[in-house]
Amino acid sequence: MDEADRTAIHEVMEQQTVSVAKAGIVATLNARAAVLAAANPLYGRYNRRKSLSENVNLPNSLLSRFDLMFLILDVANCDKDIALARHVTFVHQNEGVDGKRADKVPMEEDELDFEDNSEDEEETEGAVSSAILREYISRARQHQPVVPQDVAPYIVEAYVSLRSQGTPTGGKTKNGDQTVMTARQLLSILRLSQALARLRFSDYVAREDVDEAIRLTHMSKSSLTEYEQGDDPGSNKRKWGGEDVTSRIFNCIRDYSTSSRSNRIELKLLEAMVLRKGFTEQQLRECLEEYQSLDIIQMNSTGTHIDFMQHME
Secondary structure, eight states: OHHHHHHHHHHHHSSEEEEEEEEEEEEEEEOOOOOOOOOOOOOOOOTTSHHHHHHHOOOOOHHTTSOOOOOOOOOOOOHHHHHEEEEEEHHHBBBBBGOOTTTTTTOOOOOOOTTHHHHHHHHHHTTOOOOHHHHHHHHHHHHOOOOTTTHHHHHHHHHHHEEEEETTTSOOOTTGGSSOOOOOHHHHHHHHHHHHHHHOSSSSOOOOHHHHHHHHHHHHHHHHHHTTTTTTTTOOOOOEETTTTTHHHHHHHHHHHHHOOEEEEHHHHHHHHHTTTTTTHHHHHHHHHHHHHHSSSOOOOSSEEEEESOOOO
């Protein structure tokens, strides 16, 4: 995201207004809309050794404005992979040219022997039509829930409890603002509670709404933190200043590439630089192997140079 776009979206997500200055006219317009966004990893693959902010190249000040965030990784799972492959195969078997159904193509029953066919049909039959969904949303938007006096102390108590469960020393966690309870998260809980009350066509927020909002917040945070320990549970890799050695070495390599404005680095020069900084050749080899597997760097056939797959900034 460009820096200008980041600056503009800050106001929209924080104050729900957008300032426009054009042709000598300055105006502030309402921007009361929900923001649903998705971001891909900066280098094509999610690096579990880095924080969410570093992976998607967005500052914590912007990420913290989202009420809920969920980290979805493409992890190999036999059952899910089989289900996905069967679905894609089924679609291609039953679709002709330009998406038209190939009814004229004869097919044997055993070619489409899928165990979950009956369940899929039941789910399709129970689906809600778009007309009903639009009417439901239209009615829900007519309600403007408020927090009653008997629920307000419950929200305060829940916030204080969640706050005390945060980082005890006040330090930063690996994912920064995303895993620490702040006043922004309190506002998120209030917004989610009001949204849940709207779904019930209610004008008042109930304790059940607050509990569900807190549960969603916990699920959001857990999705960001459950992969922090996922590198290797039994790994004995030494940490250096809160950062593992592999990431520290790669940062040195990246900084050198940026300063020299070259995507190619001689391996002997790299070894000398890393040794001067107190690392070992074994640690350098482990770093190069890891980032080669991530398709971030590549070693030439003679093993004398490494090349970045794209320019590092």
